[in-house]
Amino acid sequence: MKTTVRLISGRNSLDYSYRQSDSRGLSPKELGRLVLGIWNDRVSSVRQRFAHTRTVVLIKSSDLGECALFEFETLRFEPERFDWSWNIHGNLVGHDDTGAHRFTWQPHGSQFTVIESVPDNRIAFKLRLPGPLPQDIALQLLGFDESWIVML
Numbered sequence: 001m002k003t004t005v006r007l008i009s010g011r012n013s014l015d016y017s018y019r020q021s022d023s024r025g026l027s028p029k030e031l032g033r034l035v036l037g038i039w040n041d042r043v044s045s046v047r048q049r050f051a052h053t054r055t056v057v058l059i060k061s062s063d064l065g066e067c068a069l070f071e072f073e074t075l076r077f078e079p080e081r082f083d084w085s086w087n088i089h090g091n092l093v094g095h096d097d098t099g100a101h102r103f104t105w106q107p108h109g110s111q112f113t114v115i116e117s118v119p120d121n122r123i124a125f126k127l128r129l130p131g132p133l134p135q136d137i138a139l140q141l142l143g144f145d146e147s148w149i150v151m152l
Helices: 014-018 028-049 135-142
Strands: 004-011 054-060 066-073 083-086 092-095 101-106 111-117 123-126
Antiparallel strands (some): 054 066, 083 092
16 A cells, blocks of 8 residues: 555635635535636646746654655646545545545635655655753853842
8 A cells, every 4th residue: 555645735715716605516526626726726826937846745753753755746637537525524535547535625624635645766764863962061052151040
């Protein structure tokens, strides 16, 4: 199984972009087309200024000691290449032609998530975390002076 990462794109509000407030009144296919339309408009807007637009992903472990880094070309998505349906949580999900889950859109907050595979050729590295700084060195680096303490 391929490792994936969920990339939150931000708010894809149908009300703001299309003045469409009733998402449940549309078919999943039409709704998916609108949601991807917002994404695609954003990508097109950036590409008007920058010919080469890339997405850079940094994944960090919870202790920040291990990281993985990869990047890919930021592309527009063709709506007709995806199948859309509602999941058990009431979110719209998009699957590609292989059946892989590629998108989630949460209508209550309009949050749009793109699911990307983490490539095998990612840059993976581990940071050697330094030990705690001894108190006397920390105080010296701060320029600590005994006059900072006033006895009452």
